[in-house]
Amino acid sequence: MAGRGNPHISCAAAAIGASAFPFAPAFAAVSAVTADVTVVTGDGKKILLRAADVEDFRAGLRGQLLLPGATGYEDARKIFNGMFDRRPALIARCLGAADVVRAVRFARAYELLVAVRGGGHSLSGQSVCDDGLMIDLSLMRGVRVDPNERLTRAGGGALLGDIDRETLPFGLVTTTGTVSHTGAGGLMLGGGFGRVARRFGLTCDQLTSVDVVTADGQLLEASATENPDLFWAIRGGGGNFGIATSFEYRLHPFDGRAVGGHMVFPIEQARQALRGFGELFDRASDGLWIEPILTTTPGGGRALVMDVCLTEDLESADAILASYRRLEKPLKDTVGPVHYVQLQTQDDERARIGGRYYAKSGFVRQISDDLVDTMLEIIRSAPVPRARIALPPKGAAVDRVAPDATAFWHRDALYSVLLQASGDDAAEDAANVGWARSQWPALEKFTAGFYANTNLSEMPSARVRDAYGGNYERLLSLKRKYDPTNLFRLNANIDPKGVATEVG
Numbered sequence: 001m002a003g004r005g006n007p008h009i010s011c012a013a014a015a016i017g018a019s020a021f022p023f024a025p026a027f028a029a030v031s032a033v034t035a036d037v038t039v040v041t042g043d044g045k046k047i048l049l050r051a052a053d054v055e056d057f058r059a060g061l062r063g064q065l066l067l068p069g070a071t072g073y074e075d076a077r078k079i080f081n082g083m084f085d086r087r088p089a090l091i092a093r094c095l096g097a098a099d100v101v102r103a104v105r106f107a108r109a110y111e112l113l114v115a116v117r118g119g120g121h122s123l124s125g126q127s128v129c130d131d132g133l134m135i136d137l138s139l140m141r142g143v144r145v146d147p148n149e150r151l152t153r154a155g156g157g158a159l160l161g162d163i164d165r166e167t168l169p170f171g172l173v174t175t176t177g178t179v180s181h182t183g184a185g186g187l188m189l190g191g192g193f194g195r196v197a198r199r200f201g202l203t204c205d206q207l208t209s210v211d212v213v214t215a216d217g218q219l220l221e222a223s224a225t226e227n228p229d230l231f232w233a234i235r236g237g238g239g240n241f242g243i244a245t246s247f248e249y250r251l252h253p254f255d256g257r258a259v260g261g262h263m264v265f266p267i268e269q270a271r272q273a274l275r276g277f278g279e280l281f282d283r284a285s286d287g288l289w290i291e292p293i294l295t296t297t298p299g300g301g302r303a304l305v306m307d308v309c310l311t312e313d314l315e316s317a318d319a320i321l322a323s324y325r326r327l328e329k330p331l332k333d334t335v336g337p338v339h340y341v342q343l344q345t346q347d348d349e350r351a352r353i354g355g356r357y358y359a360k361s362g363f364v365r366q367i368s369d370d371l372v373d374t375m376l377e378i379i380r381s382a383p384v385p386r387a388r389i390a391l392p393p394k395g396a397a398v399d400r401v402a403p404d405a406t407a408f409w410h411r412d413a414l415y416s417v418l419l420q421a422s423g424d425d426a427a428e429d430a431a432n433v434g435w436a437r438s439q440w441p442a443l444e445k446f447t448a449g450f451y452a453n454t455n456l457s458e459m460p461s462a463r464v465r466d467a468y469g470g471n472y473e474r475l476l477s478l479k480r481k482y483d484p485t486n487l488f489r490l491n492a493n494i495d496p497k498g499v500a501t502e503v504g
């Protein structure tokens with residue numbers, strides 16, 4: 001984008017084109033590696049790396065290489081889901097594409113087990129590994145906006161909030177998800193849906209170009225004209241094809257004005273409200289996004305919450321929302337004029353970083369009466385204090401793209417169903433996980449396909465190929481081309497051997 005228009009470069013842009021920036025990161029000095037390091041390879045073998053080789057790797061990084069015991073190691077290995085307490089042998093905290101190239105070449109040379117950390121929000125803990133190499137992009141959060149071209153370029157570790165906060169002041173937006181501390185990279189790679197996806201399409205539909213370090217340690221640009229097969233695969237194919245060091249997204253005019261908030265219905269009315277909602281939302285306009293959530297409440301009760309966001313036709317908001325308000329009598333209704341960024345951050349605390357989460361999800365085509373009854377039975381009888389079943393919506397612009405236009409296949413699913421149990425205490429994990437696992441089969445029968453971004457490694461009955469549907473065979477051949485040794489395996493993994501991976 002350089003040289004075009006009048007681009008705004010955010011002050012947080014330290015990581016993009018980072019070699020152009022004169023300042024060094026405020027890192028504590030990391031001491032030289034003097035002892036050999038035991039690591040694990042991708043196929044689980046333990047090997048010993050010579051101290052001199054690890055030191056050579058460390059010394060060539062602009063960022064840091066952290067080993068257990070180093071200052072910053074304990075923080076760097078933490079991810080969003082506190083259930084995962086894994087200890088990589090090496091953490092490469094990259095500051096730019098050159099660091100990522102170096103880390104990938106080092107990993108490839110020794111066939112190391114590699115975890116790639118973007119925003120760290122993999123619910124199933126894919127971004128951290130025991131005894132392998134964690135390639136950490138979390139310092140690469142720069143966002144650059146070109147208002148004239150309506151494009152934004154974001155670093156491989158940028159968070160959703162980084163993008164919203166940089167683009168909205170220019171009256172521009174792209175599709176992101178609903179919790180601002182989620183990583184944009186991981187979200188895009190699997191598809192990416194959120195409050196404006198029905199208007200503009202999935203996050204992966206906004207991608208115009210991406211820089212990718214492939215398994216052979218090459219930095220490639222992928223776009224409609226450069227490496228178009230990789231560009232196709234990376235838009236929905238997960239982290240299988242390489243490490244994306246920066247993403248360029250299309251932006252859309254949007255002044256940030258929205259009508260949104262929560263309508264809360266008593267659980268006794270949830271059956272009628274949800275059934276009515278399903279019929280209404282089938283005909284909803286592109287600008288309306290409503291996520292129904294059945295949830296436990298702090299006092300031990302249950303409720304139906306409808307999380308609402310309208311971003312178009314605001315002058316008709318009352319008329320558009322009236323039929324939803326009439327579904328039943330809301331106990332509480334906070335829906336009103338609000339800035340979009342406020343909606344985009346309203347769940348940040350509920351989805352607390354470091355909390356302990358267990359979730360299962362699948363795509364559903366419609367809200368049938370049987371699905372509603374099953375959801376209610378599950379939430380009513382939930383013995384765990386913090387349980388929820390959400391139906392995040394898609395449809396409209398998402399479904400107007402052909403399923404084979406990008407690697408994201410499940411375009412026609414109007415919703416996902418997401419079952420989640422969470423807690424703060426490790427002592428609650430067994431009960432939470434046990435409950436969610438035991439209830440999932442009843443919900444799973446309403447699903448068709450899975451989201452590559454949600455907890456696949458924890459879905460015993462799922463097959464990864466169901467996440468990619470009719471695109472699986474093409475993705476498999478591209479996996480064989482770009483990552484024949486399966487260096488990038490900690491994701492919704494397409495095994496180049498073509499094994500229909502049973503995960504769990």
Ligand SMILES: Cc1cc2nc3c(=O)[nH]c(=O)nc-3n(C[C@H](O)[C@H](O)[C@H](O)COP(=O)(O)OP(=O)(O)OC[C@H]3O[C@@H](n4cnc5c(N)ncnc54)[C@H](O)[C@@H]3O)c2cc1C
Pocket residue numbers: 079080115116117118119120121122123126127137156157176177178179182183184185186187188189190191192193194238239242243244245351453454490491492
């Ligand atoms: C609280 C919460 C809210 C969510 N809300 C939504 C939502 O509204 N919409 C939605 O679509 N999804 C949502 N998700 C799911 C989310 O899309 C995935 O968890 C996604 O993987 C998170 O990306 P990350 O970069 O934070 O994850 P990480 O844990 O860093 O990475 C997840 C996977 O992506 C790979 N990866 C990440 N960055 C890169 C990169 N730059 N290059 C190559 N590989 C990379 C990693 O290797 C790993 O396999 C949510 C998840 C959470 C925990």
